Amino acid sequence: MRSNSSPLGAVVVTGASSGIGQATAVRLANAGYHVFAGVRKESDGTALQLLTTGSLTPLILDVTDAERVAEAAREVDKSGLPLAGLVNNAGIGLAWPMEVIPPETLRWQYEVNVVGQVAVIQAFLPLLRRATGRIINIGSVGDRLTLPFGAPLCSSKWAFASITEALRLELRPWSVHVVLVEPASIHTSAIHKLRHDVEDVVAQMTDDQRTHYEASYRSMTDMAYEREQAGSDPDVVAKVVLRALTASKPATRYLTGKDARLLASMARWLPDRTFDRLRVKLFGLPSEFGGAAKQRVHL
Structure with a gap:
């Protein structure tokens, strides 16, 4: 801990070891908050402290561990x-065909991205209520649309968005603002893990499942990798978080990151079938409805 005093109070940031969480923790500490940065390992916390001259305390935190x-x-x-804010950023992203994903893997996606988030909010709410602090939930533009093979992640973000909306209404009597930040393409180190994850998923498919899905699954994940590689710097999200913490009346939602507004607009205004055709083309999926059955007939 560099300092135990801050005129702005404290902010807890979960998932601060890298990416959006790290950028947010550093920006808030530099802005004058005392940041309690949730990390999984002490070495991550030590590295994080070196990135700021502000007030930052590493906090060993696993959102799925009730005792921690x-x-x-x-x-x-x-x-x-006083706890001025809680930034819920911890999370994981899984990409699987829904026919293939093991139920226990899907449960783990929800355990981290939904149940774990609620557990953290419940634990810190008494402190937030006491200080009239704010909750900033890091969601995704994927809470407005779903990508093929992205249902595990996107559906967990839809659920988190729904929880955020409920909290926004439920906590009004105590003047606790609840804000949802919805990033689109953000370039973080997590994208490099995608390559390994793809091979792991394909290895778990049966021969029939590989025949059905491997080509389109690889096409989608390759396109996702390219988009994230060209994504915005995580600090664009950190800037939005700071704005949400300091605005006299924050917005209920903030879209940020490359193409966020474009994707949200398409999801809102395009008819489902039109948007389906666009996603099929964008991610290199078979374009003809029923094409797989027709292919079998010709074989």
Whole structure:
């Protein structure tokens, strides 16, 4: 801990080891908040402290571990600092064909991205209510649309968006603002893990499943990889988080990142069938409805 005082109070940022969480923790610390940065390993926390001259305390935090979540809330409470904000950024992203994904893998996606987020919010809400702090949930533009093979991640973000909306209404009596930040393409180190994940998924497919899905699955993930490689810097999200924390009346949702507004507009205004055709073309999926059955007949 560099300092135990801050005129702006404390902010907890989960998933701060890298990417959006790291950029957010650094920007908020530089802005004058005392940041409690949720990390999985002590070495990540030490590295994070070197990135800012501001006030930052690493917080060992696994959102799926109830004891660690409770201990983290107690540690923040003991600091004596008012909790100005909770930034829920921790999460994982899985891409699978829905016919193929093991149920336990789908459950884990929800355990981290939905149940774990709720557990953290519940643990810190007494401190937020006491200080009239704010909740900033990092969602995704994927909470407005779904990509082929992206249902595990996108559906968890849809669920988190729904929870965010409910919280926004439920916490109004205590003047606790609840904000959803919806990034689109953001370039982070997590994208490099996608290549390994794709091979792992394909390896778990049966021969029939590979015949059905491998080509289109690889096409979609290759396109996703290219888009994320060309995505915005994570700091664009961090800037939005700071704006949401400091605005006298924050927006309920903030779109940010490359193509975020374009994607959201298409999802809102295009008819479903038109948007389907666009996604099929964009991600290199078979274009003809029923094409697989017709192909079998010709074989």
